[in-house]
Amino acid sequence: MTNKPLHFALIAGELSGDILGAALIRALRARYPGARFTGVAGPGMVAEGCEKVESIDALSVMGIAEVLPAIPRLFKLRAALIQRYVAEKPDVLIGIDAPDFNLGLEKRLRARGLKTVHVVSPSVWAWREGRVHGIKKSVDLMLCLFPFETAFYARHGVPAAYIGHPLADQLDDAVTPLRGRQALALSEAPTLAVLPGSRGGEVARLAVPFAQAVARLARQIPGLQVVTPVAKPSLRPGIEAARAAHAPEVAWTLLDGQSRQAMQAADVVLLASGTATLEGLLLGRPMVVGYAASPLTVFFLRTLGMVKVVNVSLPNLLCGSAVVPECLQERCTGELLSAAALPLFGTAEARAQTESFTAVRRELRRDAGALAAAAIANLLGQ
Numbered sequence: 001m002t003n004k005p006l007h008f009a010l011i012a013g014e015l016s017g018d019i020l021g022a023a024l025i026r027a028l029r030a031r032y033p034g035a036r037f038t039g040v041a042g043p044g045m046v047a048e049g050c051e052k053v054e055s056i057d058a059l060s061v062m063g064i065a066e067v068l069p070a071i072p073r074l075f076k077l078r079a080a081l082i083q084r085y086v087a088e089k090p091d092v093l094i095g096i097d098a099p100d101f102n103l104g105l106e107k108r109l110r111a112r113g114l115k116t117v118h119v120v121s122p123s124v125w126a127w128r129e130g131r132v133h134g135i136k137k138s139v140d141l142m143l144c145l146f147p148f149e150t151a152f153y154a155r156h157g158v159p160a161a162y163i164g165h166p167l168a169d170q171l172d173d174a175v176t177p178l179r180g181r182q183a184l185a186l187s188e189a190p191t192l193a194v195l196p197g198s199r200g201g202e203v204a205r206l207a208v209p210f211a212q213a214v215a216r217l218a219r220q221i222p223g224l225q226v227v228t229p230v231a232k233p234s235l236r237p238g239i240e241a242a243r244a245a246h247a248p249e250v251a252w253t254l255l256d257g258q259s260r261q262a263m264q265a266a267d268v269v270l271l272a273s274g275t276a277t278l279e280g281l282l283l284g285r286p287m288v289v290g291y292a293a294s295p296l297t298v299f300f301l302r303t304l305g306m307v308k309v310v311n312v313s314l315p316n317l318l319c320g321s322a323v324v325p326e327c328l329q330e331r332c333t334g335e336l337l338s339a340a341a342l343p344l345f346g347t348a349e350a351r352a353q354t355e356s357f358t359a360v361r362r363e364l365r366r367d368a369g370a371l372a373a374a375a376i377a378n379l380l381g382q
Helices: 014-031 043-047 064-088 099-111 131-138 149-155 166-170 177-183 200-220 233-246 259-264 275-282 295-304 314-319 334-345 347-364 368-379
Strands: 007-012 036-041 051-055 092-096 116-119 141-144 160-162 191-195 225-230 251-256 268-272 287-291 326-328
Touching: 007 014, 007 064, 007 099, 014 036, 014 043, 014 092, 014 166, 014 368, 036 043, 051 064, 064 099, 092 099, 092 368, 099 116, 099 131, 116 131, 116 368, 141 149, 141 368, 149 160, 160 368, 166 275, 166 347, 166 368, 177 259, 191 200, 191 259, 200 233, 200 268, 200 287, 200 334, 225 233, 225 259, 233 251, 259 275, 268 275, 268 334, 275 287, 275 314, 275 347, 287 334, 314 347, 326 334, 334 347
Parallel strands: 007 036, 007 092, 036 051, 092 116, 116 141, 141 160, 191 225, 191 268, 225 251, 268 287, 287 326
Antiparallel strands: none
């Protein structure tokens, strides 16, 4: 083994990618104490010692309508990263999520002789399966967070390893709603956590139907209190406007971040489809999922028939059945969301849902960072 310290380049998208990147850096540093880490990073990765080439916010776009205006900027960023890492020649380039950006980057750098790893499989098993051929050209190794994904890659000849999910290693499902409410100085009243997303487009489409659902539930559940973690300051005005217009009389607390604490305080969670649903599952919280993509995105998906799954939320995909109500697109209304959430404030209905989460939690707790580091070491022949 060379005496030169290993250089790992990590390109993360979204805050969930920052969590994964931080766990991976910790595990790789334990294995390679002198290693250098650089890349597109969030605060967690920076705290673990990653030299930030660009902020993780640069890749936080989603949906066809949202991505189109950002394409020139993203192309410029990818070109700059290619130029940098062709010159620096890191031992491994690790793309974390953000597949539309990272897989193209990985393909170009792999063609120039760099070893490439991608963490978090895109949902090729759910829609646009043909993408797997591009993935095969892009990566030396795919690291999968969910157990059913490796069989798909094996069928297509793509080296893949299952590592579990770092969130499952972190989260404590023993925190009761009462303890969670005490931590946030909330009353002991029935509590609903409302999470309308972490992107501007999501909040713009979901804040109103979510607020309408809150108003309906408050009329049926005496003393209901609501707590919403605001992912970033720019999202607060939209949430406050929806609250003022549709649920002005409800005891509704807005937090700066603290999504985990908000869910821990809740009896029931109403949230946008995404990584937060997995966090809710791991915390053992009953939930209802709502989502409405932009009209342009929906047009392309429906017209081209690119979606292959009936359920879209991670809890339902992992449980193998529709245990979590999903109110999507035209069905994402205050009336339907509240009708789905109301029964979950009853013990029997909530238990029926959360009992399905137990086996999933156990399966995903694998020490993902350590398994990922071991797989990367194996790729390096070390």
